[in-house]
Amino acid sequence: MEIILSGQLVLATLVLGSVYALVAMGLNLIYGTMRLLNVAHGEILMIGAYVAYWAFTLLQIGPLISLFGAMALTGGLGWAVYRFLVRGLLAGSGEIVQRIEANSLLIFFGLSIILQNLISLAFTANERAYPYLDQVIRFGGISIGADRLVILGISLTVSLIAILFFRYSMTGLAMRALIEQREAAALVGIERDRVSLLVFILGFALAGLAGALISMTEQISPFSGFPFTIAAFVVIILGGLGNLYGGLLGAFLLAGIEVYGVALTSSAYRSILVYGVFIAVLLWRPQGLLGGKRIS
Amino acid sequence: MKPAAALIAALGLGLAYPFLVGDYLLGVGLSFLMWVSLAQSWVLLSGLTGYISLGHAVFYGLGAYVMALLWTQVSLWVAIPLAGLAAGLLALVLGYPCLRVRGPYFVILTFGIAEFVKYIVVAIEAGLGKSGRLLFGGPSLETLFTIMLVLALTATAATYLTRRSRFGVALRAIREEETASETIGISVGQVKALAFVASALIPGMVGAVMVLRSTYFEPLQVFNPFLSFTIVTMAIIGGSDDAPGPLLGALFLVGLTELLWASAPQVYMILLGLLLIGFVLFLPEGLAGRLLRFSRGPAP
Numbered sequence: 001m002e003i004i005l006s007g008q009l010v011l012a013t014l015v016l017g018s019v020y021a022l023v024a025m026g027l028n029l030i031y032g033t034m035r036l037l038n039v040a041h042g043e044i045l046m047i048g049a050y051v052a053y054w055a056f057t058l059l060q061i062g063p064l065i066s067l068f069g070a071m072a073l074t075g076g077l078g079w080a081v082y083r084f085l086v087r088g089l090l091a092g093s094g095e096i097v098q099r100i101e102a103n104s105l106l107i108f109f110g111l112s113i114i115l116q117n118l119i120s121l122a123f124t125a126n127e128r129a130y131p132y133l134d135q136v137i138r139f140g141g142i143s144i145g146a147d148r149l150v151i152l153g154i155s156l157t158v159s160l161i162a163i164l165f166f167r168y169s170m171t172g173l174a175m176r177a178l179i180e181q182r183e184a185a186a187l188v189g190i191e192r193d194r195v196s197l198l199v200f201i202l203g204f205a206l207a208g209l210a211g212a213l214i215s216m217t218e219q220i221s222p223f224s225g226f227p228f229t230i231a232a233f234v235v236i237i238l239g240g241l242g243n244l245y246g247g248l249l250g251a252f253l254l255a256g257i258e259v260y261g262v263a264l265t266s267s268a269y270r271s272i273l274v275y276g277v278f279i280a281v282l283l284w285r286p287q288g289l290l291g292g293k294r295i296s
Numbered sequence: 297m298k299p300a301a302a303l304i305a306a307l308g309l310g311l312a313y314p315f316l317v318g319d320y321l322l323g324v325g326l327s328f329l330m331w332v333s334l335a336q337s338w339v340l341l342s343g344l345t346g347y348i349s350l351g352h353a354v355f356y357g358l359g360a361y362v363m364a365l366l367w368t369q370v371s372l373w374v375a376i377p378l379a380g381l382a383a384g385l386l387a388l389v390l391g392y393p394c395l396r397v398r399g400p401y402f403v404i405l406t407f408g409i410a411e412f413v414k415y416i417v418v419a420i421e422a423g424l425g426k427s428g429r430l431l432f433g434g435p436s437l438e439t440l441f442t443i444m445l446v447l448a449l450t451a452t453a454a455t456y457l458t459r460r461s462r463f464g465v466a467l468r469a470i471r472e473e474e475t476a477s478e479t480i481g482i483s484v485g486q487v488k489a490l491a492f493v494a495s496a497l498i499p500g501m502v503g504a505v506m507v508l509r510s511t512y513f514e515p516l517q518v519f520n521p522f523l524s525f526t527i528v529t530m531a532i533i534g535g536s537d538d539a540p541g542p543l544l545g546a547l548f549l550v551g552l553t554e555l556l557w558a559s560a561p562q563v564y565m566i567l568l569g570l571l572l573i574g575f576v577l578f579l580p581e582g583l584a585g586r587l588l589r590f591s592r593g594p595a596p
Contacts, residue, residue, distance in 0.1 A: 037400045088577060103576050105400045106348070106528065110576075113525065114569035121562040230411075233404060268419060275412035282405045283393050 007142040009259055015148045017255030018155035022210040023228050024235035024247045025162060026203035032179035032242030033199045036086065036104045040112035041232055042225030043119075044074050044204050048211025049220040050119065056130045063132060064150070067212035074208025075201045081111070082200035087193075112226070120222035127219040147216040154213060158206075159248065166244060175199055179242045227274075234278045299456060303449060310445040314438040326441050326509065328550045329448040333502045334523075335530045335542030336451035340458055341495035342528075343536030345488060346471035347395060350524050351406030354413050355383035355496040357519035359503030361417055364429045364513035372435060376443070376504045383500025384493045386413075391489035398474075407521065414519035421515055434508040443505050451498045456539040458494075467491055529572045535582025544583045 027041045048070035055066030089104055133147040166172040174195050177185040186192055211225075218224065234254050239246030254277065261273045313325055334352065342348045359379035366375040390409060397405050421427070434440075458464040466487045469477040478484045507513050526549065534545025549568075556564035579586060 037404065039404070085573070085577075103580070105403045106532070106576050107573050109350070109525065110529075110569040110572035112569075113572075114566050117562040117565040117569070121566070230408070268422065271415040272412065272419060275408050275415065278408045279405065279412055282397060282401060282408070 007140065008144075009263055011142060011144055011148075011152075013252065013256045013259045015144075015152045015255075016259060017252035018152050018159065019210055019214060020231055020235050020255055021159050021248050021251035022155050022206055022213075024232040024239075024251055025159070025244065026206035026210075027229075027232045028236040028239075028242065028244060028247045029175065029179075029199050029206075030203045031236065032244070033175060033182075034086070034196055036089075037108065037233075038203070039105060039108040039229055040115060041203075041207055042227065042229030043112050043115040044077060044207040044225070045211035045214070045228050046119065046220060046222065046225030047077070047115065048074050048208030049215035049218075049224070050123065050211075051208070052212035052215040053128055053130060053220060056132065063212050063216055064154075067154075067209055070208040070212040071205040074211070075205035078200040078202075078204030079197065081204070082197050085111070086196075086200065112229075116222045116225075123222070125222055127221045127224075129219045130215070132216050145217065151213045151216060155210070158209065162206075163245075171195070171198060176244070179244075227271075230274060230278060234274065234281060237278075237281050303453060307445070307449060310449070311442070314441055319437060322437055322441055324550065324554060326437070326444055327553070328546055329441070329444040330502055330506060331526070331530055331546035331550060332448040332542055333444065333451045333498050334527045335534070335546055336448070336455045336539065337495045337498045338527045338531050339536050339539075339542055340451075340455050341491045343455075343531060343538075343541070344459065344464060344467035344471060345491055347398075347488065348403045348528065349406045349495075350403050350521075350528060351408075351410035352495075352499055352527050353519050353521055353523040354406075354410035355386065355499035356503035356506075356523055357410075357414065357417070357515070358383050358386055359500030360507035360513060360518040361503075361515070362500070363504035363507050364431060367429075367431045368433075372508075376501050379504035380497045380501040383496040383503075387493045387496035388489070391492040392485065395485070395488040395492060407524070410519065410521060410524060414515060417515040417519065429513040431508060431511050431513060434511055437509070440505055440509050444502070447498055447501055447505070452539050452543065454494070454498075455542070459538050463487070463490075526568070529568055531582075532575050532580075533571055533582060535584030535586075537581070537585065541582050541584040544587075548583070 023041065023045060026044075027038060030036055030038050030041075048067075051070040051073055052063040052066045055061040055069060056063065085107060086104075089107065133145070133150060135146050136143050137146050137149065166176055174185070174190045175198070177188070177190055178192065178195055178199075182192075210228075211220075214220075214228075231254060235250040236243075236247050237250070238253055239248070239250030254274075257277055258270065258274060262270050265273075310329075314322055317325070334356065338349065338352055359382065362379040362382045363375050366378065370378075394402065394405055394409070458467070466477065466482045469480075469482060470484055470488060474484060503518060507518060510517075530545035530549050531542055532545070533548055534543065535541030552564065552567065556567070575582065
């Protein structure tokens with residue numbers, strides 16, 4: 001009982017959950033509007049982390065500034081991926097939709113392998129980290145790294161901005177319209193192509209931002225993005241595919257399961273736990289905890 | 297008659313091969329046969345039904361694990377079939393629930409399951425206080441090659457025959473239109489589960505043989521997701537609708553591996569990714585499909 005109420009763990013859950021929320025939101029946007037599962041999402045995050053790492057190591061620029069660079073670079077990647085890979089895929093056939101979706105997954109898998117190895121070729125596969133804001137802050141018996149508090153603050157702020165964006169801005173509303181009614185959205189004058197491009201840029205930039213934040217506390221390597229892809233999948237499936245608010249709930253739920261699971265057992269079981277939840281959710285409740293569209 | 301003749305010719309050539317080449321080329325031949333066996337098994341399920349498995353490493357890894365556990369306890373000739381059986385059993389358990397999930401969800405589900413099993417084996421081995429197991433006194437390279445030859449030919453024949461059987465027609469019907477297949481009386485669930493089990497048996501045995509080749513069992517190595525990825529890439533490059541595809545794909549990738557893997561592994565992986573993307577986008581029927589189209593002339 002003690003362990004459940006421990007402020008330390010609650011805070012750890014919040015920090016991890018807020019990062020998962022950011023990562024998953026990008027993945028969810030792209031899935032929701034185009035029904036494409038971007039398995040390379042974690043690699044985009046990893047690239048964002050490398051931007052922050054090199055900005056700090058070479059130029060002494062802190063991640064709070066370089067995160068804009070990370071977002072610009074990954075957003076640009078999003079543009080390129082949409083322009084050169086996705087558009088052709090979406091335009092290119094009257095095949096059964098399902099098979100295109102499975103094929104698109106293979107394409108993103110290929111992209112993920114390419115990015116991992118390009119980074120590994122350029123910067124070696126060594127794990128890297130840098131010290132930033134690593135002093136510990138104590139209040140009321142809870143001690144937490146300042147870097148983690150910064151991560152929590154930024155992620156929550158960005159999530160809030162995103163929610164406002166989807167509620168009130170024309171572009172945000174257009175994105176949601178595409179998610180909910182793909183055909184009808186075109187009828188009311190939403191340019192699917194333009195909005196899809198924006199979705200890719202935004203989704204990738206969010207992953208890049210999350211990467212820059214994570215680089216403050218985690219070691220990064222060319223292969224460190226993949227676990228985040230898996231976590232983001234779990235999150236969006238928990239919250240309901242294409243359901244942006246459900247994703248927030250899913251993020252904190254998964255973070256809770258992970259943090260408490262590890263605290264109650266051992267960190268050796270972390271991967272088993274995450275993959276276990278992943279499989280269980282896909283098998284038993286693929287439509288997500290909040291209901292919504294059925295997967296078929 | 298023609299395919300049977302090809303099979304006998306391949307068997308003859310395969311049996312003569314160890315006497316014709318040195319250890320290096322024998323090793324290359326072994327890895328070629330390994331990939332053929334794996335890719336053919338994959339085509340049997342994923343090529344024919346359209347349920348793309350990105351988790352075949354789980355069967356390979358389980359086979360290797362069974363061999364590592366049984367090594368020196370029972371004879372090789374018992375252990376290898378048992379490894380295949382264990383993989384088939386796992387597929388049987390997983391088949392029904394997993395194959396209800398379709399499209400991209402099936403793809404990531406198979407991947408997730410392979411990773412899940414990998415980490416469970418890692419945890420078991422850590423719990424037993426083992427960090428890797430050495431498998432001493434295994435059979436010679438020639439013996440392993442011959443076993444693998446039998447597996448590769450069996451897998452190739454299995455894909456070839458299945459593709460042309462009533463069962464194979466059912467599988468392809470599921471690929472094209474699952475609901476309609478059910479309506480015309482194909483018991484979709486059973487057929488899919490059967491294909492899943494069939495496509496797991498040989499990878500299990502291949503894993504058991506290959507762990508003897510490396511003389512070392514390490515969970516992270518035998519359950520490596522890269523294995524699943526390579527199988528898929530190979531089948532897609534070669535063509536995943538019939539038996540010639542995996543042969544071409546394996547030949548192509550083994551050649552590429554020999555050229556690049558040792559000297560520039562990252563470049564090799566990047567090329568692999570590019571090839572996968574290129575083939576999915578521009579040549580989804582694969583090399584075999586393309587060649588077939590040429591030999592038949594332009595489509596009417």
